[in-house]
Amino acid sequence: MEQLVQQIEAYKQEIDLFDAKTPEEVEEFRIKYLGTKGLVKAVMGEMKNVPNEQKKAFGQILNEFKLFTESKYETLKENHQPQADHQQQIDWSLPGDPIAAGTRHPLSIVRNQIVSIFKRLGFAVAEGPEIEDDWHNFGAMNLPEDHPARDMQDTFYISQNPAWLLRTHTSSVQARVMESQKPPIRVICPGRVYRNETISARAHCFFHQVEGLYIDDNVSFADLKQTLYFFVQEMFGKNVKVRFRPSYFPFTEPSAEMDISCLICGGDGCNICKHTGWVEILGSGMVHPKVLDNFGIDSNKYTGFAFGMGVERITQLKFQVNDLRLYSQNDVRFLKQFTGVI
Ligand code: PHE
Numbered sequence: 107m108e109q110l111v112q113q114i115e116a117y118k119q120e121i122d123l124f125d126a127k128t129p130e131e132v133e134e135f136r137i138k139y140l141g142t143k144g145l146v147k148a149v150m151g152e153m154k155n156v157p158n159e160q161k162k163a164f165g166q167i168l169n170e171f172k173l174f175t176e177s178k179y180e181t182l183k184e185n186h187q188p189q190a191d192h193q194q195q196i197d198w199s200l201p202g203d204p205i206a207a208g209t210r211h212p213l214s215i216v217r218n219q220i221v222s223i224f225k226r227l228g229f230a231v232a233e234g235p236e237i238e239d240d241w242h243n244f245g246a247m248n249l250p251e252d253h254p255a256r257d258m259q260d261t262f263y264i265s266q267n268p269a270w271l272l273r274t275h276t277s278s279v280q281a282r283v284m285e286s287q288k289p290p291i292r293v294i295c296p297g298r299v300y301r302n303e304t305i306s307a308r309a310h311c312f313f314h315q316v317e318g319l320y321i322d323d324n325v326s327f328a329d330l331k332q333t334l335y336f337f338v339q340e341m342f343g344k345n346v347k348v349r350f351r352p353s354y355f356p357f358t359e360p361s362a363e364m365d366i367s368c369l370i371c372g373g374d375g376c377n378i379c380k381h382t383g384w385v386e387i388l389g390s391g392m393v394h395p396k397v398l399d400n401f402g403i404d405s406n407k408y409t410g411f412a413f414g415m416g417v418e419r420i421t422q423l424k425f426q427v428n429d430l431r432l433y434s435q436n437d438v439r440f441l442k443q444f445t446g447v448i
Contacts, residue, residue: 234279272300284401314417321410330411358391388415
């Protein structure tokens with residue numbers, strides 16, 4: 107027994123000095139000392155060789171040896187917790203991964219600007235469906251079925267039901283407003299429109315418009331000009347000049363297209379203005395009496411003006427975007443150039 111006790115003391119010293127550098131070494135310790143074939147078990151097996159009168163004292167020594175080894179094992183384990191190890195490896199001073207913030211689409215930026223300028227003049231926003239019937243898109247707008255001006259807007263018809271089409275302009279929304287409201291009417295209609303065009307840098311099968319409608323007593327062409335002049339100055343700055351050219355739209359009489367002095371060359375002549383110094387930005391005119399009558403608005407009492415512009419064109423002039431296809435290709439290299447523009 108004396109010898110056994112000495113042996114246990116020697117093991118204790120060995121255990122005390124044991125140091126594990128890795129979790130694997132902690133496991134080796136467990137197997138060597140506390141495993142089923144480990145040292146503690148082996149020493150306990152000696153109990154049967156100890157004389158009966160010494161068994162009690164030896165039992166205490168064994169028990170104490172076992173607790174000693176187990177507590178050493180717990181300490182080793184704590185020092186090698188996987189989490190603790192992981193935390194030691196993180197360098198908290200490293201910069202984080204950047205989170206790319208989304209940006210507003212240039213067409214949305216410009217549409218919002220247009221809308222906010224007209225809102226300041228008291229225009230309300232009106233919206234309507236993109237799938238329309240012939241009446242709201244054409245008929246009510248003074249384009250009966252055989253009207254040649256229908257060709258001005260190549261139309262997509264819905265094959266299951268040719269009475270339906272994709273609206274070719276947001277004048278269809280103006281029709282819906284006149285149908286449901288009485289003058290005074292003062293609305294702008296932003297939205298997507300569709301035309302059956304071959305896609306190229308200068309044309310697309312869909313684009314975006316903002317159209318406007320103002321109906322009240324005594325609305326004149328002077329009001330139309332002043333409203334649009336205000337818009338241009340707010341949108342492009344005080345130095346931009348405007349001019350009106352006579353034009354034709356079935357739903358307005360008289361009709362005019364409005365040009366602004368070219369922002370790119372300042373009027374000297376360049377590719378964008380085709381060397382004329384002017385760029386067309388919208389169509390406009392006094393609402394045709396027939397259109398008012400179509401909605402039971404007395405054309406002897408009320409007059410109105412209307413206008414319509416393409417958001418893509420305004421955006422092209424504001425941001426010098428020269429290929430219409432860029433707007434719908436979702437190329438982040440294009441889109442992220444508008445970061446920070448609201
Ligand atoms: N609806 C016309 C177009 O899409 C634009 C326009 C609107 C012209 C109102 C005059 C008056 O081309």
